Amino acid sequence: MNNMSNQDRYRNTAAIQASLRKRYARERRFQWYGRIAVLGSFVFLAILLLDIVGKGLPAFSQYFIQVPIEMDADRLGVGPDPTEDELFGANYLAVIKASLRELFPDVEGRKEKRLLYEMISLRAEYTLRDRVLENPGLIGTTTEFWLLAHAEAGSYLKGQVDTALPEADRRVKDLQVQWLERLRAEGRAEERFNATFFTQGDSREPEMAGIKAALYGSFFTLLVTFLLAFPIGVFSAVYLEEFAPRNRVTDLIEININNLAAVPSIVFGLLGLAVFINFFELPRSAPLVGGIVLSLMTLPTIIITSRAAIQAVSPSIREAALGVGASRLQTVFHHVLPVAMPGILTGAIIGMAQALGETAPLLMIGMVAFIVDVPGGVTDPSTVLPVQIFLWADSPERGFTEKTSAAIMVLMGFLIVMNAVAIYLRRRFELK
Amino acid sequence: MTGTGESTPVSPARATAGSVEEAATARDHGLNVRDHTETGDYKTVGKPFVENAKMAARNVNVYYGDKQAILNVSLDIGANEVIAMIGPSGCGKSTFLRTLNRMNDIIPICRVEGDISLDGEDIYGSGQDTVLLRARVGMVFQKPNPFPKSIYENVAYGPRIHGLAHNKAEMDEIVENSLRRASLFDEVKDQLDKPGTGLSGGQQQRLCIARAIAVSPEVILMDEPCSALDPIATARIEELIDELRANYTIAIVTHSMQQAARVSQRTAYFHLGKLIEVGATKTVFTTPRHELTENYITGRFG
Numbered sequence: 113m114n115n116m117s118n119q120d121r122y123r124n125t126a127a128i129q130a131s132l133r134k135r136y137a138r139e140r141r142f143q144w145y146g147r148i149a150v151l152g153s154f155v156f157l158a159i160l161l162l163d164i165v166g167k168g169l170p171a172f173s174q175y176f177i178q179v180p181i182e183m184d185a186d187r188l189g190v191g192p193d194p195t196e197d198e199l200f201g202a203n204y205l206a207v208i209k210a211s212l213r214e215l216f217p218d219v220e221g222r223k224e225k226r227l228l229y230e231m232i233s234l235r236a237e238y239t240l241r242d243r244v245l246e247n248p249g250l251i252g253t254t255t256e257f258w259l260l261a262h263a264e265a266g267s268y269l270k271g272q273v274d275t276a277l278p279e280a281d282r283r284v285k286d287l288q289v290q291w292l293e294r295l296r297a298e299g300r301a302e303e304r305f306n307a308t309f310f311t312q313g314d315s316r317e318p319e320m321a322g323i324k325a326a327l328y329g330s331f332f333t334l335l336v337t338f339l340l341a342f343p344i345g346v347f348s349a350v351y352l353e354e355f356a357p358r359n360r361v362t363d364l365i366e367i368n369i370n371n372l373a374a375v376p377s378i379v380f381g382l383l384g385l386a387v388f389i390n391f392f393e394l395p396r397s398a399p400l401v402g403g404i405v406l407s408l409m410t411l412p413t414i415i416i417t418s419r420a421a422i423q424a425v426s427p428s429i430r431e432a433a434l435g436v437g438a439s440r441l442q443t444v445f446h447h448v449l450p451v452a453m454p455g456i457l458t459g460a461i462i463g464m465a466q467a468l469g470e471t472a473p474l475l476m477i478g479m480v481a482f483i484v485d486v487p488g489g490v491t492d493p494s495t496v497l498p499v500q501i502f503l504w505a506d507s508p509e510r511g512f513t514e515k516t517s518a519a520i521m522v523l524m525g526f527l528i529v530m531n532a533v534a535i536y537l538r539r540r541f542e543l544k
Numbered sequence: 545m546t547g548t549g550e551s552t553p554v555s556p557a558r559a560t561a562g563s564v565e566e567a568a569t570a571r572d573h574g575l576n577v578r579d580h581t582e583t584g585d586y587k588t589v590g591k592p593f594v595e596n597a598k599m600a601a602r603n604v605n606v607y608y609g610d611k612q613a614i615l616n617v618s619l620d621i622g623a624n625e626v627i628a629m630i631g632p633s634g635c636g637k638s639t640f641l642r643t644l645n646r647m648n649d650i651i652p653i654c655r656v657e658g659d660i661s662l663d664g665e666d667i668y669g670s671g672q673d674t675v676l677l678r679a680r681v682g683m684v685f686q687k688p689n690p691f692p693k694s695i696y697e698n699v700a701y702g703p704r705i706h707g708l709a710h711n712k713a714e715m716d717e718i719v720e721n722s723l724r725r726a727s728l729f730d731e732v733k734d735q736l737d738k739p740g741t742g743l744s745g746g747q748q749q750r751l752c753i754a755r756a757i758a759v760s761p762e763v764i765l766m767d768e769p770c771s772a773l774d775p776i777a778t779a780r781i782e783e784l785i786d787e788l789r790a791n792y793t794i795a796i797v798t799h800s801m802q803q804a805a806r807v808s809q810r811t812a813y814f815h816l817g818k819l820i821e822v823g824a825t826k827t828v829f830t831t832p833r834h835e836l837t838e839n840y841i842t843g844r845f846g
Contacts, residue, residue: 358652427690432652433750436702437679437759446701451692 154419164524168517171306174319176264177232178300181211181240184249190251199248208259210233216291227287233260234320235308241281258302262512263318268292269301272510281511309518314500318511321504323519325486328400329479329494330468330526336403336490337410337467340458345409345414347451351455352415353422354444359406373412380409381476389477397478397493405473410463417459421452453541461534465527473499497523557570576828588682588836590823592812594622598763598793599681604658606648613639617658619812621763626785626794628804628825631814631842638686640814641765643683643740646674679706682761687769688748690740690755695732698740698751699723702759714837718758724756727784746777753784757792764788766796768779770803775780782807801841805829813837 168525185192187210212228213219219228236259243257244250259337263343267273268284269292279286295301384405388394394401425448433443449456474480479495480503485495495503497519504516593600597620602750606614614636621627621644629637639648646667647754648654660667667677679702699719700709709715719736723729728750732743740751748767756764766785770778784809798804804811804825811828813821813836821828822835832838 161681250822428685428687430650431647431685432689432755433701433834435645435647435678435683435685436676436755437682437699438705439675442705446705447691 120207159534160527164517164520165299166517167514167519169520170270170272170307171514171518173270174262174306174308176268176302176304177261177295178256178258178266179208179211179215179232180254180300181207182214182254183207183244184210185251188251194251196245196246199245202241202244204237204244208236222251224287227285228291231262231265231288231291232303233262234261234317235320235511254340254353259307260319261301261303263509265286265292266319267510269296272514277370297417313486314495314503315484316381316508318509321512321515323497323515323522325483325501326495326497326500326519327522328486330496331491332399332487332494333402333474333496334464334468336399337406338406338452338460338464338504340404341410341414341463345460345463346456347412348411349415349418349422350444350449353482354417354448369412369415373416375407375409376472378476379468381473383408383443384477385469395491395493397481397483399487399490399494399496400475400490401477402479402496403490405477406467406470408475410467411461413466414456414459417462418452419457421455421459422448424453424455450541454538457534457538457541461531464530469498469526471496471502472500473516497526508533523530545567581789585640585820586820588618588819589837590828592618592819592822593620594810596623597621598623598663599795600659600661600664601640601643602659604640604643604656604660606636606643606657606840607655608651609653613817614643615817617814619822621795622810623793624789625810626789626796626808627810627812628798629797629812629814630801630804630840631820632757633733633799635814636817638767638815641767641776641795641797643843644763644765645678645683647683649772650675665758679759680761681763681765682756682759684749684752684756684766684769687772688745690743690748690751690753692738692741694752695723695743699758702755706759708759722754722758723751725788726750726759727780727787728754741824744777745778746773749773749777749781750784753781757788757793761792763793763795766794768797768799771799778803780843801829817839 169222187206188204190198190202195327196204209225209229212232213225216228219225236257236372239259240257261269264273264283265288266288273282275282275284275289284292292301308320309322310327311324312320313325315321334335352362352366388401388404390397394404429447429451430443433447434440474496478493479499481493481495482494482503483493485492501516501519501523504512504519556835561779587807599621601620604614605612617636617640617803617828629641631637633807641692642648643656643660644667646656648656651744651800662677662681666672691701693701696719699722701716703709703718711720720729721732722733728747730740731747732751740748743751750773753764753769763790772780782803788794796804806810808825809820812819813832813834821832821834825835828837829841832841
């Protein structure tokens, strides 16, 4: 009797041991699949980031060229005691051209001279004008000024131009190459941080184009979206979870909300066009309309995630509150919502991040126009970051390639800041 | 222990569409829902009624959807006494307790019939304010459930929403008194702003008791308050109940007969939704008059 049971026991243990080997092998394989998947995604992420940052980083610097400017009153076209208006309308371009000719006296011929002038950005005019308005005493003097280089010249100085190509195939001609090298050798070419990128709106010239207008536009649009979608979404979720009776009507509402979350975003754009712009005649291209459209799009996401967060609050907290004599509204606002807040905020961030990157519905309501001025409020025409990226990606000038990547970096930075704010808010609620 | 692990044995013939959901809703609140529907009257043995009752229940029937959980219960709760409600799992004692402060209102499928009055006023009458009722009839739950706020806030919340304190000094006084009465103040007086959820189980339950008495209720309902606690914490709370008796009326549901014997003056025995016997605690435990009571007390079941 004893022998048999021992044998049985041994057989069992051996069987278990054999199966153990297989089980551990399977688990190890599974872990490796996981590691490979995570590694793979990191590799792709790294490639993406390196590509974007590599392309975009040069956009954050720009080249300036130092030119001795002779502020000749005659050439400027101003009298001995000029008024501010006269100074404003003076001919700074002529002064720049003359000073460039002074710097390169051997340049002759109209074509070559034009190549010479093309090395300096059109912006230089405005720089000089602003300086003279500040200090009219500059007239009659010859002072060294740092002028913004043209995008192509700057691109060459950054090393982005392949001089091995035949001249006809590139924008920077051999003569310009010579001149730029000479300027560089003389220490007249300097690389500086590209503040223009953050202080100017869009422009036809790449070196003058900035992201400020799109940044403000995105900010205002998201502000409207948040102010509309968050309260309406959260309170709808509260009502549906805590107060609404369970009947067919509320079931229908729930089904509709879930379906709305899956509607393609461009449909919301069409809705915005037809209802808000055509029927209500709200201003086209304004962050107000963009915000309303995006908030409609974000509402289902916020409602669904908020409902889940509220459902997850344990009934014991509600009972405790009711037991002490809190009304239903007090129970919800003093006890349920604070506990559900981390989940609600997560949902809100997901919704906002979606809204930040949306392009299609905004194109429908007209935010694709070439907007140069920085919007001052929610009714000014504006564009948003994704649309700006889209427009720049379309442009043929080389200078816009790096700006597109730089704008993508700014967009991601915006997202990171939003996420950081949300995480901070979550922490504060969780600690309480 | 009600609500955990024990399933709801509804006979298949009675199962209706949605009954799983109904059972689930009740289970969320820790209630073991059993169906005791049957015809036939019964008579409660002993003395269910007293002079000058604080709360009076007459012919109370409670239904969860189609299932009947309480059958025709009539019981008085005397002023300044501790009445214990005992019985096997699922006999309806928790359900009955919750009818006394209309806690069952939050379960949509629950239906209460009959008359329950506080100081002679029907608490289920139309126009009755449940908020006011629950301020007068407080509740301590089986599993300690302090608010996820500071200890001070836990106790101060009730008085604050009912406007019982007009300035910080008054509120501080209320909080301190409640914590003292719940015999918790000395342990937490230096950490009043720490979260209430950071205390031990016994301390949390005392905090819940402090929270309940901070609103100065007239009646305190306790639903198995010690079932989640260790014996030492249990002993302290039983001491507390005895001290509280001077100022409050207390109804306590308990699974432990020893506890009922220790803390209560009257005991009510429930069985399958019916109130079988009520009487002075000593009498019920030494000379029970009903056979079912005797079986339960001597441990033949339950």
